[in-house]
Amino acid sequence: xxxxxxxxxxxxxxxxxxxxxxxxxxxxxxxxxxxxxxxxxxxxxxxxxxxxxxxxxxxxxxxxxxxxxxxxxxxxxxxxxxxxxxxxxxxxxxxxxxxxxxxxxxxxxxxxxxxxxxxxxxxxxxxxxxxxxxxxxxxxxxxxxxxxxxxxxxxxxxxxxxxxxxxxxxxxxxxxxxxxxxxxxxxxxxxxxxxxxxxxxxxxxxxxxxxxxxxxxxxxxxxxxxxxxxxxxxxxxxxxxxxxxxxxxxxxxxx
Ligand SMILES: [Zn+2]
Ligand SMILES: [Zn+2]
Numbered sequence: 489x490x491x492x493x494x495x496x497x498x499x500x501x502x503x504x505x506x507x508x509x510x511x512x513x514x515x516x517x518x519x520x521x522x523x524x525x526x527x528x529x530x531x532x533x534x535x536x537x538x539x540x541x542x543x544x545x546x547x548x549x550x551x552x553x554x555x556x557x558x559x560x561x562x563x564x565x566x567x568x569x570x571x572x573x574x575x576x577x578x579x580x581x582x583x584x585x586x587x588x589x590x591x592x593x594x595x596x597x598x599x600x601x602x603x604x605x606x607x608x609x610x611x612x613x614x615x616x617x618x619x620x621x622x623x624x625x626x627x628x629x630x631x632x633x634x635x636x637x638x639x640x641x642x643x644x645x646x647x648x649x650x651x652x653x654x655x656x657x658x659x660x661x662x663x664x665x666x667x668x669x670x671x672x673x674x675x676x677x678x679x680x681x682x683x684x685x686x687x688x689x690x691x692x693x694x695x696x697x698x699x700x701x702x703x704x705x706x707x708x709x710x711x712x713x714x715x716x717x718x719x720x721x722x723x724x725x726x727x728x729x730x731x732x733x734x735x736x737x738x739x740x741x742x743x
Contacts, residue, residue, distance in 0.1 A: 489653060489741045490529040491675070494536065494546035496733045497521025498681060498689075498713040499566035501542065509714035518719040518734035522546060523566040524657055524711045526677065530631055530650065535559060537648060537655050543570025547577070550736070554581050557628050558616070560588035561657055562645040563595040571600055571614065578615035585619050587626070587633075589646060593618040621646070636669050638662035641688035649673075653741040654704075657711050660688050667702070675741050676704035677733065679711035692716070699730055708733040 495501075502521040503512035511519045523540035533556040536543075547553070555577050561567055571586075578584050588596070596618070597604045603613050623637045623646075636647040636654065639661040647656035652674040659679055670676060680695035689711065690698070699707045709726075710733045716722055722732050 489651065489743060491653065491655075491677070491739045491741060492527040492529070492550055493708075493710065493733045493735055493737045494525040494527055494550060495522030495540065495542055496710045496712055496735055496737075497523055498711050499523065499564065500713075502712070502714050504714050507714050509717075511714045511716065511718055514718055516719055518732075520735060521712055522735055524679075525567070526655055527552060528650065528653075528655075531629070533557070533629065533631065535628065537561065538567040538657075539570045539574065540566045541569040544573040547573075553577065555584055556581075558584060558586045559633070559646075559648055560586060560592050560596075561647065562589070562640065562643060563592045564643075564658070567658075568592075568596060568599075571596065571603070571616070573614075574616060575612070575614040583615040583617055585628075586616050587619045587621050587628070589622075589644065590620045591644070593620055634669060636662075636666050638666055643688075651741070651743060658688070659690055660686075662698075667698070670702050670704075673702065673704035674706065675739060676702060676707045677710055678707060680709035680716075681711060682713040682715045683717075684715070692722075696727060696730065700727070705729065706731070706739075708737070708739070 522542035525538040528535040535557045537559045539558050625634050634649040638659045640658040645658050655677045657679040678695050680692050681689035707730045
């Protein structure tokens with residue numbers, strides 16, 4: 489299984505409009521962060537987790553031309569606003585299933601009503617269809633996916649585990665029971681917004697606490713805000729086997 493970080497930035501991306509942090513003016517490409525999303529290549533299938541406003545750019549720069557499914561963590565714009573840009577992919581390869589919580593599907597139907605309007609079936613719309621998921625295992629063909637549910641301030645969010653890999657973003661609070669689903673991982677990707685406390689995201693210390701409890705072989709931090717500082721500086725203070733992700737980073741997870 490191969491994972492590619494399509495974006496590793498918080499909702500505003502880095503650089504952020506009008507923000508005067510060092511990371512926003514850095515020449516290091518690792519400090520340029522599009523909105524958070526990953527590509528999972530598994531059993532000859534391409535899945536993306538989330539489809540934010542940078543989706544088009546992310547597909548072009550990674551040269552991905554086919555997406556077999558989209559999994560949504562939650563409905564916030566930084567995770568869903570690029571849905572219309574799946575058009576050329578769906579024209580070429582057919583309808584794309586979108587896997588999401590029933591609340592998220594409802595929200596997308598409101599915001600992208602023309603996508604789901606069967607009566608006025610406009611051929612130029614992206615061809616997608618929803619598959620509602622609950623907090624229990626589901627399969628995309630042969631691939632088993634275990635959702636993890638947690639809170640992002642007052643909003644429920646899904647993370648996803650496939651085999652010994654898991655992607656968890658926009659986490660603030662998680663129950664012990666759900667956290668236990670993240671044990672025995674080779675690779676955990678976890679959000680870590682910045683150094684200071686935040687009401688809807690865990691910060692660096694809280695992310696490291698979870699990682700120390702869960703003990704994945706490797707952990708990568710994502711959904712990073714400009715105030716995390718420079719990539720090169722932050723990497724220096726991380727524990728062994730914890731890394732700051734960056735856009736374009738590819739990791740192989742053994743099956
Ligand atoms: Zn987000
Ligand atoms: Zn969010």
